[in-house]
Amino acid sequence: MKIPVHYVDRPGFTSEYLSEKSPVVEVQIGYVSQAGPKLKTVRALIDTGADDIFVDESVLIECGCPVASDRTSVRSAHGTKDHAVYEAFINFPAAQLGLRTQVISSDYAPGERSYQAVFGTRFLELGVLVIDPNGESYFTVGPQKDKP
Structure with missing residues (x-):
């Protein structure tokens, strides 16, 4: 199952070079309850330097996602x-794949970024990322391997 990776310009900055664009996947994020799903389509940055899955808190609140019982400290350059x-x-329509998980909230200012979520290594461990600037870039979800 391939999930296409697209490259988007950063807000206020247009470039013809892929190295200056953000690699993103389109996903649906929200909550599924007995009343049914409430999902929002967003872009998620593929970030090999991030450890976890981060989602704009306004998206989580809009979709009625419940707060888990714990908080976490996140260390960044800031x-x-x-x-x-x-x-x-998290629903990946291109791969017909859904995933229930815990995510960490972030507060992105409107118009500050071209994405509303960041998928770090916790997401990348689910499969294989292929970045080919001259061809097709994608993420494949594969069978889980046992860790040594």
Whole structure:
């Protein structure tokens, strides 16, 4: 199952070079309850330097995602900050794949980024990322391997 990776310009900055664009996947993020799903289509940055899955908190609130019982501290170049952890459902329409997981909230200012989520290594461990600037870039979800 291939999930296409697209390259998008950063807000306020247009370039013809892929190295200056953001690699993103289109996903649906939200919550699925007995009343049915409430999902929002968003772009998620593929970030090999991030450890976890981060989602704009306004998306999580809009979709009714419940807050998990714990918070987590996230360290970045901007310092350390506590973030709420939410229960969420991530749907990959291109791969007909859904995933229930916990995500860490982030607060992205509107128009500041070309994406509303960041998928780090916790996501990348689910498969294989292929970045081919001259061809097709994609993420494949594969069978899970046992860790040594």
